[in-house]
Amino acid sequence: MIIPYNTTYFSPSKVYRRLSILMLIKDMPHSSQHLIAQKSHLSSSMVNIYIKELKQAGLITVSGKTNRTTEYHLTQKGQKKLFQDFISFSSEAVQIYASVKREIIRLLKRYETNGIRTVVLYGASDTAEVVVSAIPHTRLVVIGIVDGDPSKQGHIFNGTLIQAPEAISQIDPDAVLITSFARQDEIYNNIESILGEDIEVLTLTDLQQLQQTTLSEVVR
CATH class of the missing domain: 3.40.50.720 (NAD(P)-binding Rossmann-like Domain)
Incomplete structure (x- = not known):
């Protein structure tokens, strides 16, 4: 799981937040939007927006009729996107590490x-x-x-x-x-x-x- 951070010089971008949510869904498909919001340091309303965008993009599927039964799963396209984004994120993190x-x-x-x-x-x-x-x-x-x-x-x-x-x-x-x-x-x-x-x-x-x-x- 990628732990979100809030810093002065490396403020989380939309791409970073999306990666964080995709990673959370991969690790905890049974999580509620409220829990995802807590883990990603975002508001529940913001997570709801991201969930809708991810679903519309075909990266995740949503099943269940209530908050207790709702599940989120990565599609094959979502797994591929998560892998690509994680590689890019890791590459940037290594460059920062090397610079320091x-x-x-x-x-x-x-x-x-x-x-x-x-x-x-x-x-x-x-x-x-x-x-x-x-x-x-x-x-x-x-x-x-x-x-x-x-x-x-x-x-x-x-x-x-x-x-x-x-x-x-x-x-x-x-x-x-x-x-x-x-x-x-x-x-x-x-x-x-x-x-x-x-x-x-x-x-x-x-x-x-x-x-x-x-x-x-x-x-x-």
């Missing part, structure tokens, strides 16, 4: 030129997955992963045991890399409260460089 990965590699290479070799990742998240895939393209080595969430500690993340942040001093890396975009300040303060200023902390955004670039553009 390239930017992270660029930033990590800048850090390695400062003599940093061993790092501990702070945050066992989806972003950390991208960082782990980027690391082999640099000379950096991940020697530990920590997370402040007790429910994650003790589990394995990409072959490495997730530990509590207090373990950083025992692991003794050259630096800690915060693998979060949204919680950088919070995590930085947590590291500082545990280790003081005895260890270098890296982030995934070079804000100082960004500010300098923006300033130079303004001056020009």
Whole structure:
């Protein structure tokens, strides 16, 4: 199932919503329009419009006379359309992933030129997955992963045991890399409260460089 999202930079399009509804119908043919609306983050009236359009296009069939007995099924044409749309969606998602990965590699290479070799990742998240895939393209080595969430500690993340942040001093890396975009300040303060200023902390955004670039553009 494709989970719909609402973001500032990647707002769902009509094509995306249609794909989401087709996927929901494929996975849950017995669902009511109300449930489909909940799962797709759309209003029931909007789902009703999409259902009518999909039926008219010959992509789905609708059977049953009441809400409790209604079933939605993909036609052969609908299955083919779902497959084509999913391939296109996946291709775009991979391109976005690759773009983010390239930017992270660029930033990590800048850090390695400062003599940093061993790092501990702070945050066992989806972003950390991208960082782990980027690391082999640099000379950096991940020697530990920590997370402040007790429910994650003790589990394995990409072959490495997730530990509590207090373990950083025992692991003794050259630096800690915060693998979060949204919680950088919070995590930085947590590291500082545990280790003081005895260890270098890296982030995934070079804000100082960004500010300098923006300033130079303004001056020009």
